[in-house]
Amino acid sequence: MTDRLVRKLRLGSGLIVFAFVIMHLANHSLGLISLGMAEHAQHWFMAVWRNPVGTVLLYGALILHILLVLRMLYKRRTLVMPAGEAFQIVTGLLVPLLLIDHIVATRIVHEVYGYHDTYKAVVRTLWVTSPFNGMRQSFVLLIVWLHGCIGVHFWLRYRPWYMAIAPVMLSLAIVLPILALLGFAAMGKTVAHEVAQEDERGYPGGYYSDVRSFGETGSAPGGKMAEDLWPYRAGFYGAFSLSIAVLFAFRAHRRLRERQYQVAIRYAGGEVVHAPRGFSVLEASRLGGIPHYSVCGGKGQCSTCRVQIIEGAENLPPPEPLEQKTLNRIGATPDVRLACQLRPTGNVSVVPLLTPMAEATIPVYTQAASPGREREIVVFFCDLRHFTSLTESRLPFDIVFLLNRYFAIVGRIIEENGGRMDKFIGDGAMALFGLRATPKEANRQALKAAAAIIREIDKLSAELADDLAAPLEIAIGIHTGLAVVGSMGYGTVKNVTAIGDTVNVASRLESVAKEFNAALVFSEPVAQLSEADIAGTESREIAVRGRGEPLRVYIVSKEASAHFA
Structure with missing residues (x-):
């Protein structure tokens, strides 16, 4: 079984369980309307998951997911890992451990004794009879939900469209468990009020205190039932504990066996890590600190x-398909391999090509460690023309005041139109569009922002006319295409930016705007994707350094820029 297939199975099984959790929480949230509404919806919920197909699908996915996680833990040669990975694994292992009682008290009792685990019966137990168990189940709910959300985020985080829907998904991730808990509390208050009015005595003992449910099904009394269920609980807890014990027993056995077959991995700094054969180079690095x-x-x-x-290429297995695909994607030479996939069979000398130095402590999966990937974006450059001559005789404070007014206009309009300010350089600025929008929408946003900035800079120039030797004039260049977007910088001075040919061309178009005494220059791809009306707009073909063919651009004066607002 290949690693790629294993990941797909783990993802698929996890999504099935997550779908069950979403429906379950949504059912809980209906308790905010009424207890009767929640129980009515529960019939449909049960129809999906308590038929033979639903049962096999749900519990098969749950068991498969757990087994694949244990397999993954066994295959890892070291348990040294980033905090994010550790948290996901720990929460994943907590889920089955914390759910055992709930599964036994609902599904097992239903199958064995015919117990009707209605909302009224279960909520009565968790809210009235045993509130501690109610708090415990609320904690389980949050752990299960958190683990599922982390898994979905890790699955989708590199999809180009994910950033566009991430705010909606985050809102759902926050709101749904809150509504579920509020629905549970509302049903609890309703049931507690009914119990107080009925003034009847129930059988204590956890989930089995609803006498009427048991009487209707002809089940054994609650106390006897609780005793009869201990073998199920012991079996589930025992199976889970045994699987964990077997996992670490196998790991210990493998470690003892592999001590006889170690390989030496040498690094550029002279460090040597002796790791068991089968370790990846990345695992060896973590093992050696x-x-x-x-x-x-x-x-x-x-x-x-x-x-x-550097040395020992003969001791390396050929790349697996997953590694080869990534190496092909970056155009790697034959002597370059992925450390996380490379498992040397003999001594080898390597040089990490990306040296983390002291900032390697930045957690993975954070924005500060966001990896670069190609994105279809719009790059926006703007610059004040003749700014040096405008400030030759001005005081430093006056220059700072003018720049801050200018930057405030640019930054506000860029953000209002869905863009992201990238950086300010002197009197110039760079912005990115399309990080959370479609290419068509991003190009329209950029043109609209350009028109608004030209208009507002004209107003600022009129406002400061008495203090300026010449009117303020802005030059804007816009180009769209593929660019590498990722977190770049050092230490705390690190932010998401873009590099590549698209950025260089946009910068060149801003210079072209100055050359033609125009306010705005945008490329033909921008015109095509935005579907802007370019009738009557002056166009030219220009040479761009590094490009073999000329690029057609559209040149827009200050007066004509309002057409693109």
Whole structure:
């Protein structure tokens, strides 16, 4: 079974369980309307998951997911890992442990004794009879939901469209469990009020205190039932504990066996790590405490952990399909391999190609460690023309005041139109559009922002006319295309930016605007994607350094820019 297939199975099984959790929480939230509404919806919920197909699908997915996580833990040669990975694994292992009682008290009792685990019966137990168990189940709910959300985020985080829907998904991730808990509380108050009015005595003992449910089904009394269920609980807890014990027993056995077959991995700084054969180079680095980038967490989905092979190439297995795909994507030479996928069979000398230095402590999966990837974006450059001559005789404070007014206009309009300010350089600024929008929408946003900035700079120039030797004039260049977008910088001075040919061309178009004494110059791809009306707009073909063919651009005067607002 290949690692790629295993990941797909783990993802698929996890999504099935997550779908069950979403429906379950949505059912809970209906308790905010009424207890009767929640129980009515529960019939449809049960129809989906308590038929033979639903049962096999749900519990098969749950068991498969757990087994694949245990397999993954066994295959890891070291348990040293980033905090994000550790948190996901720990919460994943807590889920089945914390759910055992709930599964036994609902599904097992239903199957064995015919117990009707209605909302009224279960909520009565968790809210009235045993509130501690109610708090425990609320904690389980949050752990299960958090683990599922982390898994979905890790699955989708590199999809180009994910950033556009991420705010909606985050809102859902926050609101749904809150509504579920509020629905549970509302049903609890309703049931507590009914119990107080009925003034009848129930059988204590956890989930089995609803006498009427048991009487209707002819089940045994609650106390006897609770005793009869202990073998089920003991079996589930025992099976889970045994699986964990077997996992670590196998790991210990493998470690003892592999001590006889170790390989030496030498690094450029002279460090040597002796690791058991079968360890990846990345695992060896972690074992030896050597800083080594791996933004994707060692899953072969990025190339930040790549190393160059100096010696021992004959001791390396050929790349697996997943590794080869990534190496092909970056155009790697034959002596470059991914450290997370490379498992030497003999001694080898390597040089990590991306040296993390002291900032390797930045957690993975954070914005500060966001890996670069190609995105279809719009790059926006603007600059004040003749700014040096405007400030030659002005005081430093006056220059700062003018720049801050100018930057405030640019920054506000860029953000209002869906763009992201990238950086300010002197009297120039760079912005990105399309990080959370479609290419068509992003190009329209950029043109609209350009028209608004030209208009507002004209107003600022009129406002400061008495203090300026000449009117303020702005030059804007816009181009769209593929660019590498990622977090770049050092230490705390690190932010998401873009590099590549698209950025260079946009910068060149801003210079072209100055050359033609125009307010705005945008490229033909921008015109095509935005579907802007360019009838009557002056166009020219210009040479751009590094490009073999000329680029057609559209030149817009200050007066004509309002057409694109």
